[in-house]
Amino acid sequence: MxxxxxxxxxxxxxxxxxxxxxxxxxxxxxxxxxxxxxxxxxxxxxxxxxxxxxxxxxxxxxxxxxxxxxxxxxxxxxxxxHYGTGPGSSAHPHGGNHRGSVYRRRVGEAFVERYGLHERYPDWGATSVPDDRDRSEVRDEEYPLERRVSAFLRDxxxxxxxxxxxxxxxxxxxxxxxxxxxxxxxxxxxxxxxxxxxxxxxxxxxxxxxxxxxxxxxxxxxxxxxxxxxxxxxxxxxxxxx
Incomplete structure (x- = not known):
C-alpha cells in the first residue's frame, strides 16, 4: 500500500x-x-x-x-x-442531546477539557443521566454547552x-x-x-x-x-x- x-x-x-x-x-x-x-x-x-x-x-x-x-x-x-434542536424547541432552542450523538459528546468533552469546565458540567459524557440526578435539571445545566457544541458542529x-x-x-x-x-x-x-x-x-x-x-x-x-x-x-x- x-x-x-x-x-x-x-x-x-x-x-x-x-x-x-x-x-x-x-x-x-x-x-x-x-x-x-x-x-x-x-x-x-x-x-x-x-x-x-x-x-x-x-x-x-x-x-x-x-x-x-x-x-x-x-x-x-x-x-x-449532530445538528441538535432547532429554533422552535421550547425548552432548549439550538441545543441538542449529546447522549444521542457521540460526535456531540466528544466535542463537548474537548470543550470541557480545554476550558476547565469539569465542575460546571460534571455529568457530561455519561451515557445516561445518573440515577440520583433529576433529568430535566441536568438538561438545563448542560444546555449552555449543548448550544456551544451545536454552533461548532453546524459550522x-x-x-x-x-x-x-x-x-x-x-x-x-x-x-x-x-x-x-x-x-x-x-x-x-x-x-x-x-x-x-x-x-x-x-x-x-x-x-x-x-x-x-x-x-x-x-x-x-x-x-x-x-x-x-x-x-x-x-x-x-x-x-x-x-
Missing part, C-alpha cells in the same frame, strides 16, 4: 464529489426537507485546516448509520442528531455519499467508513496532513482522537483495504445534490 497515493486519490474523489453536489454544505444551512439519500456516508472537514499538498480542507470526522441489521435510521436522521463543512444498501455490519457503508477512517488516521503512524496545534480535538479525552486527528475512535488504529476507494468512487458517481 502507498498511503500517500491513496490519500491523494481519496481527496481527488472528494473534489469530484463537490463538483457533483455543488459544493460542501454546513448543517446550519440544511433541513430535513432537502432531498437526502435514504442511506449514505458523511464526511466533515475542519474549517481553517487544509492539506499541505493541495490546499483542500482536511477530513476531521467520518460517519454513517444503519449498520445494524434491521435499522431504519436514515442519513438525515443521523445528521439531525463544519461536510459532504455526503449515496450508499444505499441493506443495513448491516457488512454493508458498503460500514466497509467504506471503516477503511476511510483507517486511511486518514494518523494514529501510531507517520503523520499525513498534520493537524493545527489549536485543533479542538487535541483536547479530547480519547488518546485515539488526539493522535489520529479525527473525531473518530473506532477503526482509528486499524489498517485499511485500498479497494474501498473503488466502492467509494462508484458511490460518488451516484450522488446528486439534495
Amino acid at each position: 502507498d498511503r500517500s497515493a491513496d490519500l491523494d486519490r481519496l481527496y481527488a474523489l472528494f473534489g469530484r464529489l463537490e463538483e457533483r453536489v455543488g459544493g460542501a454544505r454546513r448543517l446550519a444551512d440544511c433541513t430535513g426537507y432537502m432531498d437526502w439519500p435514504d442511506r449514505g456516508l458523511y464526511v466533515f472537514f475542519a474549517p481553517g485546516e487544509s492539506r499541505a499538498s493541495s490546499g483542500q480542507r482536511r477530513v476531521t470526522r467520518v460517519g454513517t448509520h444503519a449498520v445494524s441489521a434491521g435499522s431504519s435510521t436514515t442519513l438525515w436522521d443521523r445528521l439531525k442528531q 463544519q463543512p461536510f459532504l455526503w455519499v449515496d450508499l444505499d444498501d441493506e443495513p448491516g455490519p457488512d454493508s458498503d457503508r460500514a466497509y467504506v467508513e471503516r477503511n476511510l477512517v483507517a486511511l486518514v488516521s494518523n494514529y501510531d503512524r507517520r503523520p499525513r496532513d498534520p493537524r493545527r496545534s489549536d485543533w479542538l480535538g487535541g483536547y479530547a479525552r480519547s488518546a485515539k482522537i488526539r493522535a489520529s486527528g479525527l473525531w473518530n475512535v473506532e477503526h482509528a488504529d486499524e489498517s485499511y483495504d485500498p479497494a474501498f476507494l473503488d466502492t467509494l468512487a462508484a458511490a460518488v458517481e451516484r450522488t446528486t445534490p439534495p
Whole structure:
C-alpha cells in the first residue's frame, strides 16, 4: 500500500464529489426537507485546516448509520442528531442531546477539557443521566454547552455519499467508513496532513482522537483495504445534490 497515493486519490474523489453536489454544505444551512439519500456516508472537514499538498480542507470526522441489521435510521436522521434542536424547541432552542450523538459528546468533552469546565458540567459524557440526578435539571445545566457544541458542529463543512444498501455490519457503508477512517488516521503512524496545534480535538479525552486527528475512535488504529476507494468512487458517481 502507498498511503500517500491513496490519500491523494481519496481527496481527488472528494473534489469530484463537490463538483457533483455543488459544493460542501454546513448543517446550519440544511433541513430535513432537502432531498437526502435514504442511506449514505458523511464526511466533515475542519474549517481553517487544509492539506499541505493541495490546499483542500482536511477530513476531521467520518460517519454513517444503519449498520445494524434491521435499522431504519436514515442519513438525515443521523445528521439531525449532530445538528441538535432547532429554533422552535421550547425548552432548549439550538441545543441538542449529546447522549444521542457521540460526535456531540466528544466535542463537548474537548470543550470541557480545554476550558476547565469539569465542575460546571460534571455529568457530561455519561451515557445516561445518573440515577440520583433529576433529568430535566441536568438538561438545563448542560444546555449552555449543548448550544456551544451545536454552533461548532453546524459550522463544519461536510459532504455526503449515496450508499444505499441493506443495513448491516457488512454493508458498503460500514466497509467504506471503516477503511476511510483507517486511511486518514494518523494514529501510531507517520503523520499525513498534520493537524493545527489549536485543533479542538487535541483536547479530547480519547488518546485515539488526539493522535489520529479525527473525531473518530473506532477503526482509528486499524489498517485499511485500498479497494474501498473503488466502492467509494462508484458511490460518488451516484450522488446528486439534495
